[in-house]
Amino acid sequence: MYYRIYAWSVKQHFSSVWTREPRTTKSPGLDRAQIVREAMALLDAEGLDALSMRRLGARLGSGATSIYWHVANKDELLELVLDEVYGELTVPDVQETTWRNSASSFAYSMRQVLFRHPWVTNLIGTIPGIGPNAILLMTRLVATFDHAGFRGLDQDYAASTLIAYVSGVTLPEISWRTMMERTGLESNELNAALQPAVEKAAAGHPGLAARYAEFREIDVETTRALNFEFGLTCLLDGLEARLNRAASAPAPASADPGATPPSRPGIH
Amino acid sequence: MYYRIYAWSVKQHFSSVWTREPRTTKSPGLDRAQIVREAMALLDAEGLDALSMRRLGARLGSGATSIYWHVANKDELLELVLDEVYGELTVPDVQETTWRNSASSFAYSMRQVLFRHPWVTNLIGTIPGIGPNAILLMTRLVATFDHAGFRGLDQDYAASTLIAYVSGVTLPEISWRTMMERTGLESNELNAALQPAVEKAAAGHPGLAARYAEFREIDVETTRALNFEFGLTCLLDGLEARLNRAASAPAPASADPGATPPSRPGIH
DNA sequence: GTTCGACTCGTACAGTGTTCGATTCCACTC
DNA sequence: GAGTGGAATCGAACACTGTACGAGTCGAAC
Secondary structure: OOOOOOOOOOOOOOOOHHHHOOOOOOOOOOHHHHHHHHHHHHHHHHHHHHHHHHHHHHOOOOOOOHHHHHHHHHHHHHHHHHHHHHHHHHOOOOOOOOHHHHHHHHHHHHHHHHOOOOOOHHOOOOOOOOOOOHHHHHHHHHHHHHHHHOOOOOHHHHHHHHHHHHHHHHHHHHHHHHHHHHHHHOHHHHHHHHHHHHHHHHHHOOOHHHHHHHHOOOHHHHHHHHHHHHHHHHOOOHHHHHHHHHOOOOOOOOOOOOOOOOOOOOOO | OOOOOOOOOOOOOOOOOHHHHOOOOOOOOOOOOOOOOHHHHHHHOOOHHHHHHHHHHHHHOHHHHOOOOHHOOOOHHHHHHHHHHHOOOOOOOOOOHOOOHHHHHHHHHHHHHHOOOOHHHHHHHOOOOHHHHHHHHHHHHHHHHHHOOOOEEEEEEHHHHHHHHHHHHHHHHHHHHHHHHHHHHOHHHHHHHHHHHHHHHHHHOOOOOHHHHHHOOOHHHHHHHHHHHHHHHHHHHHHHHHHHHHOOOOOOOOOOOOOOOOOOOOOO
């Protein structure tokens, strides 16, 4: 269970799809690419729970266990599939426009890709994104922030901060959406259905109840879209400010931890 | 499956633990609080996969199916458990310090709570956080940003942006950590084990390989900590900038979408 | 003593990921 | 063409999952 040794793998404690050569399949029939493609189709259509090896096999017109010849695990299959999603993310070419526009357009595209593949929400926390597409994406973003004027590790920090924000806002949205789909309610109906629970939680907190009553009528979808934009703007503003600060004070190297953070529980 | 009607529930299409009264248990024996407590202990000790109703029952010294009297199903149990985690998050009192310090200290505490309960990563994408503790937390944050000077929905936006960022950076860190735990490698060893895969992905992208070679020696943990700090500072800077802007231009109401964003694929 | 609800639990069902061994199939050598 | 060896497929089986169901236990009220 903890580490398994497969015929085609080198013996090692750590194993991931990416550290092992894929089977070079020479015959017609099942194929790693085809398996991944069909898995994604199944996931998009019916969600993560619907993806079982047996169902996937049926979809491929083959036995369930045949898949195990091409893919070690269900987990590894999911790694492959996740990286495929990373492959859908696009970053504008560095020359094309300003870094702000690039970052922003990437953020919006990522948001939409996540909406297109809602099931990734369950994978992001489980499977580290270390596939080739993930790495490639990261380097494109790094190039963007290099072009913007960030230096050293700050480029990586900026990139991963952007990704973090986008996935962080979008994930709960998706869990909200899938819940809507399961219950067949419109978002405002769902909102209304939750109202009593909210009010119960707000009981004993005057002002809170009033506040929620005030915003009850607002359309949920547009609110969320505005929320996304709000946070994105903040983040880009923050990045820009840091850039300007570094430009005016001509640089004590790269990794300035930022203007003396307040004392706090500590990093670790 | 899609909607079930339990003896103690009102009939409705949407059902969550929070929209239903809990069983008021009058006898010694199983208890919702006790179940949740033991479930959390099991989760913390052995992770999400280890939580099965049978194992939980064994831990409680009762039959597995007895649990179903107090909790409708496993999903609802997870809702309860997730909200318990939300209950661990703390926001400093509004009067205590500046909003920046409050936000920052909340961010760090959240990060640590997530590390303490790594399994939440798998729940966040699945289960919407609408329990009483989640709501209470949200209102504390909203109060903080109200005190800071944000108005209307901007308070919610700021709060959820902060949460989004923290969970967004921390989630991948956790998936990284659990992978370390499973393989029993130190983070730098794991990094080294992944190196070949990274290099393969970087092949054909000159400069990229050089870049990764350059940073190979850097300690992963401290890098991540710096990354967290970097993004948090950016975000708070961005919030502060928006605050100042609003203060100087004496306000066309609250929901200013922000200085004409670049044309893009569209919100939808 | 009876009755009724609260509560517990054993059994059963359909489904899961995965292992193993048998089987098929194809490209190659003699 | 016969034979061989590896590539690939697959059926059966195992240990496990969540949970529906119905029978059973218990304590208090009448």
